[in-house]
Amino acid sequence: MKTPEPRKGMPSPKLTRAEFTERYLSRFADPAFAPMSAELDKIAGIAWEAYRDHRKAPVTRKAGPGYADPNYDLAVDWINARAMVDEAKARFESGDGPLKVLLINGSSRSEHTCPGEMSKSYRLVQMAERVLSKAGIETTILDLSRLSSEFGRDIHPCKACFSTAAALCHWPCSCYPNYSLGQVHDWMNDIYPMWVEAHGVFIVTPVNWYQVSSPMKLMMDRLVCADGGNPDPSLTQGKDAKLAKAEELKGWDYPRHLQGRIFSVVVHGDVEGAENVRRSVSDWLKFMKFTPAGPDAEIDRYIGYWEPYATSHDSLDKDTDMQAEVRIAAEQLARAIKARRGGELVPTYEGLESPRQK
Template sequence: MSESSAGYNEPAHSDDRPLRVLVIAGSQRRLNSCPGLDSKARALMHRMVGRLPIGWQVDHEDIGNEHGKPKIQACNACVSSSMALCVWPCNCYGPDSTTQPDLLWDLHLYERLARADAWAFIGPINWYAPTTNFKLLFDRLVCMNGGNPRPDLIDKKNTLLAQQLERSALWAQLSKNHLQGRTAAFFCYGDLGAADIGEDGRPKLLRDKAWFDPQDEPFSDERNAYQGVVWQCRYSGIEVPDGLWQHADIGVGQIYADSQASDLKDEPEVMKLFDGWVERFAAFVERKGFIADVEQAERGAKSTTNQR
């Protein structure tokens, strides 16, 4: 949906709360983990937080890897057995677990996503795709699209009961997009192979260069590296306007050591592009206004599982 066709005439207003947004950096890199250098995504996240309107309630999170800390656990694909087995919010894991520690639950991200009117995701392109951490996050968000809000009806995780529920008339009343109506924006960036790509478009290290034609790469528009998570949002009732789905080339032709967060100052066109994306995000969210019943949605996003 384009910004011009969003269909919002007057923003919803509330005297009780400010507009709420959640900004998430999705690079794997963290200052205190293996690389010892912070990511560009984290730097851009903080830049965005500083440029959003005063008076908004701006939440932000870096889901990068931290040595010795929990990671986002993998999705178990419950939905493939039965849609009713995929519980909203995910009950395959729970907060503060010592056996299966899960960053998504430990950071209360289901509740924070439900609390916000809009989300912004910032991350690099890794091999024509989102980062591992973003992919894990969105795999675990499959339950926002029709997930079962009543695990008590399936004895928490009984597959046969779930299949029976999915076939029943009751299921049509229970299944819904749980975060319907929110806005999501994506800013992804890549280096087009940096200094590793030769003039022929193939990796310099590649010996057998006739094996593939670089003209046959997966897509010509680099932003499509994030198309899977964008369309997951759209199918889940989350609005992603085309103007808020942005890509930038950073560090093209450079060695990786010379393309760090501290080098973003040498990429003025990129920063202009990023700031324009932030401005469009702020304008769109302001125009669209508040999402109703976020407090109820936040209560519904609390864990029903406590695994130790």
Template sequence: MTDIRKGQAPATLERASFAERFRALFLDPAFRAEDSGIARLETIAWDAYQEGRKAPFTEKAGAGYADPAYDLSVEWVATKARIDAAQARWALADTPTRALLVCGSARNDGTCPGEISKSFRLTQIAREALEATGVECDVLDLSLLTSEYRLHIHPCKGCVSTAMPLCHWPCSCYPNHALGQTHDWMAEIYERWTAAHAVLIVTPVYWYQSPSPLKLMIDRLVCADGGNPDPTSTGGKKAELAKTLEMAGWDYPKHLAGRAYGVVVHGDVAGIEGSRRSLCDWLDWMGFVDAGAVARLDRYIGYYEPYATSHEALDRDLDVQEETRQAAQALAAVTADLRAGRLQALQPERARPRPK
């Protein structure tokens, strides 16, 4: 087996540092009347941190797992059950076609920006076009990360780089109650991706890249591309077991393959082509089927015009509105062909000579 390299992570927090971070949650003077209670809660949280109580509620894995006696997090088990049910519905030919529309902007009018995003407006245009074809739409507005109370997409911890089987499907890194890493939106988002027959991402460009809420979600979807559906096979997060499994031969299952996709990227100065290519390359790698050139759109809105008038620029740009509409229509058409089996006949699945 390969060596497991150590020496990067610092020591755990000292008691005083932990207390400072914990009490920062209760900075508001309105909490001062409850300081004694907060102190008691802090002691409980400190004990959980010291003992590493990541999953306080567990159940035996049971039949179907490599280690039926392993204690699985009940939260992970519940997420896995919802994903499995969504996948079963997705595979039924007589269910309505369902599209997931991902609004990638971090901006909305419920917090500091004070205004809706152009991505949201374009998402609504796409939604109307899809619904006109009979497609059911689920809008995933990632800007809610910036405006909803304690809603998080925690960062990917990079387990896949240690060994692919250490990356579980769905992700088992969160919640981690010992570290206070809770309220992870991905538990719901995995199910919504699984339920979709088609995905349309509508996003702006931030500094030549995808906005951070979108990138967080993308990174956390790595478990859908090669992830291990059995955490008991690696004893939870035991790197040595995961490395042994991968070296013995791993099939890198593509859990979301076979869905159609489209991408609409917009910007105001630079970076739209690179961002669009990156998103399309990622979805291609995941085994998604692109809906054609019409559904791979990148456009400038209000090129080099003031930010303050960007919505007016979109009002005037009837062409980009129509192009977004046509991207959605193309996605609907390809998804119909995909579900009917017509597209697979043209693009038969082939064995990958270098799976990863």
């Protein structure tokens, strides 16, 4: 099959130097920076050159043995991220290491910034964490509210490389950091190993406008590389779209980097959408070959249904049934990952390859 040319035709986002400089310096609006204006102008000039010259990854190293092109210049940031993923994979595959669960708080709300109050999602995560710890499971809490409350904590949007060609989407993601565009502080290089080393995942998310929360969606989209992503950027010479198309058309083996994990999901809303959101999260995980922990491990509920938001925490205090359901979902997850390690829970998809790949 002839490799198609990548389609072009969208307007350029390129900034003029004046536009770039104005935007770059806008982060220093605090009058306290005024005495340093000359120095900031010099820094802005260097930043402009990096932007103009597309210096996405200014620090690189030869890929070396084991890559399709050992002489390809890999970003050191990506090399370090890959090493963290490989180390996490070794921990996951170790038969004698501790069983681990990644607990995810999907809410962006916390008392440490504008909302002035902790989220109900975080409280539910804490309930699950206590059950898992009591069961002897090692836990890590990924608190996505940090995106809205912590300096320099970002998850940049997925650029949808997979939609151009599967091989163009690298595992772990190589799109960030992009220093020339100022797309730095990307949290995903820390988050990928959390997912890789976990035997189970426990997700709690609120409903935001019939969808998961903004932080949850950012993370979900950026995990596309974990399901079919290319572990060798040198194979596509970085982001060469046509070369990536050619690689996919040769026959892509679609490596599933996270398959085999087990999950529980808790979705809570206040007026509408909880069931649909729970289905979307569960379906996403199942597509990546995750297994539900049990019949009570996928929950969608309403807390303070059509009641004032001001009293929603009080509503959760009173809803002891939901609290019990969250604890049951956590207990089922603990039992399931123990059964998986003991050989009592066998993935039913092993040896059965789908005739369709994404």
